[in-house]
Amino acid sequence: MKKINIIIAIFASMFFWGCSNGDHQENGMLENIKKRGVLKVGVFSDKPPFGYVNEQGEFDGFDVYISKKIAKDLLGEKGKVEFIPVEAAARVEFLKSNKVDLIMANFTKTKEREAVVDFAKPYMKVSLGVVSKEGKIKDISQLKGQKLIVDKGTTADFYFTKNHPEIELLKYDQNTEAFLALKSHRGVALAHDNTLLFAWARLNTPFMVGIDVLGDEEVIAPAIKKGNKDFLDWLDQEIDKLTKDGFMQEAYDVTLKPMYGVDIKSESVIFEK
Template sequence: MKLIKKVSSLLVILTVGVGVFVGCGNKSSEKSAIDIIKERGTIKVGVFSDKPPFGYVDANGENQGYDVFIAKKLAKDLLGDESKVEFVLVEAASRVEFLQSNKVDLILANFTVTPERREVVDFANPYMKVALGIVSQDGTKVTSIDQLKGQKVIVNKGTTADAYFTKNYPDIELVKFDHNTEAFEALKDNRGAALAHDNTLLFAWARENAGYTVGISSLGEEDTIAPAVKKGNEELLQWVNAEIKSLGQNGTIREAYNETLLPAYGDTVKIEDVIIE
């Protein structure tokens, strides 16, 4: 009986020991997020295709814009070459899902930081300031929310504008679209009295489209825009945090503004009101 107990105890010890050994082996063999990106040879970044001057596809089929400029700099610093970035086109409502399903490593798609979004993604250091704005036709310019009562407001699904009006003004009817191009065409077709979106986008759009004015330049609180990674991806988050800080300190963020946003804004916007260095 004693012999059986001794044998049983020995088997338990061996089993536990093997389990610990195997566990340690598996842990050491796990590849980090950075290693996976380096082995792949590209970093997958989610960007917009129709939101100039932040993320868009030009006439030659090339990705352009402020977010794209920064994404290329991240690729250069991580992989040694700006061309080592794989752009994945996203819509506002699909950004979280693309991270959660590993379709992208990083989102650089004008992603406004909100408490609700922090619950499902991890935001890195911000690189832009933003607030909501309202654009409308000059002939029926909207300068107050009171003017929108009984009217329709155009928004993009899954944006902060959508969430803001749904929460704060449930009596105002929203006309929602997936794509920015669809939303702005709806405004031109008079399918809404006004369009609500990021003021940083509206400043540029109104300057390019005669007959429209950003009558409300700041609605609600000022927010920030930041890169986002999959929830729990601590290694990549820490790397992006350090990288965004470095890009601000070495002048790259300012360079991105001058090359991509300044031509769209001209002297109508102050650089310090938009970028974070």
Template structure:
């Protein structure tokens, strides 16, 4: 009898030990893509002051070329374009927002560079870009050498800042966080010229008389692409597949017609801007 009791006690202890081990096993962590689907919302970092690419209109709504793509990505991922949470970012915060998990995806005119590739993972591109320099009509800058002894306005964390820091360290840079601040500084005469993405300055001079894009292409042609947190392969692959599918319906050209052509008119060739299907020819 005593032996049977001991066997029963041992059996119970074994069962309890098994339950303890099972309960102590950590649950398998969901991937970012699974979390997005579970939460039924995707957080996308965008600009709020860079028309016509990412900006907030008079009704408080996010608009622009990047936003048009973001809404379609949201619709195809979650079934409804309204299931997006737009998180407004400055250029210098884009990497930080991904690394800290504040956003799932960046669609804020993010130019691909070797330095940025070390910090985030870029999907395939959806846009072409170079640097451009805009200046007042009375003293148009047409060559970088003309900037010697002058003040050049740039935004912090942009390719313009990186380009001039690396290639023309003697040129004085006046740096701002926000696009609005930078362009207002140019209007107010706090700098002699402003360097930014040529696609942006082309649009800005259309809306602002008295200024000219004297240098339309500077440095190499670069590409703008969505970005995800470093190592987030599942979401990265999903975005690349999405861009490929959208290319089959010429989606980015439709995006251009809806968001950029009303600003550019016929002054810009769409093929100099649009990348379709994530494929660079």
């Protein structure tokens, strides 16, 4: 009987240890960030106007602008943020391996991604688009037998792999590589988020967005490692506040409007208060 009690005690302590060092640790992420005093955010370094390195060598763009505000509201100063460059295909892994606390790298919320990370409330709307020289590609049927450029691990990659296996995809790790491939005529067109393509095409004539909307409208949201309910709840409240008090509109006006001009309406890109 004594041996049985000892065994039960051992299993009980193992169960308690597992809970206290697993779920408890995960759910204490918000407090851990506050203690550290720095918010680690994964952003793009080559995707203007959302995340890029400007001429001063500093991270800039829509996602960066919002991230600084999140850091200020969480830690008291917008400078208490460390930006870590990520590539599209590595965003999930950066969260899983604790390299970042938060992904603000134009991350589209999908069912597949929801299975491996937690998304907070969305702050942006997006659809796929296709850009080509002079906008000649206006229909998916024109891509059959042609080479289409995409970034690895993006919704464009997933969409065409699943729905159009007849189209040959040229996949690149970085945005700069993908757009250079388009300019070098390695592919007849490039598929990406339409919000990015609208801005890029304005600066890169004679390229035009021939297909404005492809597939369903989706949303972009902050993403964190699964299981951190305290941090997720805080982010949900933060995104609500930033939307309702007009900060998201401010971020749009400062970072996106100069790139989009009057052709794109803010309500088609961000959520209104």
